Amino acid sequence: MFGCAAAIVTAVSTALIAAIVGWSVPWVALPFAGLVAFSAAGALLPRANWLVPTATRANGAIAAVALTFDDGPDPQITPRVLEALAAAGAKATFFCIGEKLDRFPEIAQAISAAGHEIGNHSYRHPRLMVFWRRQTVLEDLRRCNRSIASATGTSPRWFRPPVGFRSPNIGRAAAALRLQLVNWSLRTLDTFGADAEHLAQRVLAKVRAGDIVLAHDGSDTNHRQRSNTVAALPQILAGLQRRGLRCVTLTELLEGRTGDR
Numbered sequence: 487m488f489g490c491a492a493a494i495v496t497a498v499s500t501a502l503i504a505a506i507v508g509w510s511v512p513w514v515a516l517p518f519a520g521l522v523a524f525s526a527a528g529a530l531l532p533r534a535n536w537l538v539p540t541a542t543r544a545n546g547a548i549a550a551v552a553l554t555f556d557d558g559p560d561p562q563i564t565p566r567v568l569e570a571l572a573a574a575g576a577k578a579t580f581f582c583i584g585e586k587l588d589r590f591p592e593i594a595q596a597i598s599a600a601g602h603e604i605g606n607h608s609y610r611h612p613r614l615m616v617f618w619r620r621q622t623v624l625e626d627l628r629r630c631n632r633s634i635a636s637a638t639g640t641s642p643r644w645f646r647p648p649v650g651f652r653s654p655n656i657g658r659a660a661a662a663l664r665l666q667l668v669n670w671s672l673r674t675l676d677t678f679g680a681d682a683e684h685l686a687q688r689v690l691a692k693v694r695a696g697d698i699v700l701a702h703d704g705s706d707t708n709h710r711q712r713s714n715t716v717a718a719l720p721q722i723l724a725g726l727q728r729r730g731l732r733c734v735t736l737t738e739l740l741e742g743r744t745g746d747r
């Protein structure tokens with residue numbers, strides 16, 4: 487379905503493109519502008535599903551959510567995230583950057599040994615991957631798969647593209663490696679500098695069964711620490727527990743079964 491945000495993005499983009507090209511080709515350009523805007527919305531809106539099929543949430547049939555942590559592993563933050571999850575008996579999915587996996591394979595092993603899932607988040611986290619050729623995307627994703635396999639001996643099932651942007655080339659490359667694309671239905675907004683209290687309150691006010699929650703245990707630029715995420719986690723986990731929502735891996739949430747191990 488065409489969501490409200492998608493409709494707004496498409497309408498605004500169409501108007502902008504029409505304004506730019508409108509001087510010379512006023513009306514003929516409008517259908518083309520609409521198509522470009524429609525594609526742009528499909529690529530850029532994290533929950534859009536019409537350009538590249540992408541899982542963003544489960545149907546809510548089971549009382550569970552999937553917490554996902556992007557951009558790690560990080561030697562300062564990830565072990566503390568693992569501690570908080572273990573204390574609450576929660577499982578999660580970590581979308582790791584391949585280059586960091588190669589630097590910190592022991593953290594990847596700890597993630598895997600604790601029963602969490604590791605997903606592919608590209609090898610170097612290129613923010614402009616949407617403009618890449620299929621073969622270049624394929625090589626990057628394959629390289630990250632190799633990093634996951636050499637650290638943990640497992641093969642990922644899920645791929646989250648850098649910053650959630652998608653293109654048909656990304657979709658085809660992921661499919662060639664049997665990776666399914668996953669974005670999210672609820673952001674913690676932990677990258678925006680909010681304090682732990684606000685992060686927890688936001689998540690607990692919005693969360694519903696079936697949600698895929700986006701959080702971060704690392705930073706693609708390495709300039710930001712995620713201590714606010716760690717500090718918010720116990721409160722988030724306790725709040726989810728009070729509501730009867732279990733924290734499970736993506737495989738369990740989306741396919742109703744536990745992971746490969």
Ligand SMILES: [Zn+2]
Binds near residue numbers: 556648649706
């Ligand atoms: Zn990322």
